[in-house]
Amino acid sequence: MNKLLSAVVLIYITLLFPSLANAQAEQQIKAEIQKRLGPNVKVKSVSAAPVTGLYEVLVGNEIFYTDVSGKYLIQGEIIELASGKNITEQRQTDLNRIKWTDLNQANAIKTVRGNGSRQLAVFSDPNCGYCKRLEKSLQQLDNVTVYTYLIPILGADSLQKSKQILCSADPYKAYIDWMINGTAPSGKTDCNTPLDKNTAFAKTYGITGTPTLFFTDGSRFPGAVQITDIEKKFSTLK
Structure with missing residues (x-):
């Protein structure tokens, strides 16, 4: 009798409060996935996917997908055939x-060219080859106004070079001299730098590789992005 009553109450709640029922289902699936993946993998969230029966x-x-049982983990992309839209890619963006x-x-090396009207942020490591290509x-x-945030993630020498660049009389010149001209930075490393703050920011926002670019709409472009793609992105921000 108690089981029957519980079932009736569950159905009643589901009909009257579907959002509550969905939230409970998502939490149960999350718990099941987390249990199966183990403590070394962090499941951030589980939410209903745009395809019925998938989460x-x-x-x-x-981004992965699973079924209501949480027994399967699906790796791949969802494409809406009618429009050709890559739903997974858009969601990832x-x-x-x-x-x-x-x-x-204030934590970046700032440079302005022309009227500086277009803005771009770059996270860079001084020992990153792709960063040199991008620069x-x-x-x-x-x-354009470019804000360069140094994050020394490639090793001790990256930290040394980052400090020498930021502690120089002209950090932008020291950065360009190294990244483009191959002239290694030198000098003191004992000044106050924003490197710890930049590294903490990168960790918080999942910036795990360099270069990583950000535009004023918040969109992220990883890697040595082609100049044509940067110009194309700028054209959409007007």
């Missing part, structure tokens, strides 16, 4: 987006 599972910054105002510009491309941009 989105967010592990770190990676939204998850990777930040608030431009969250960036503390050469960025020299082609005009009417």
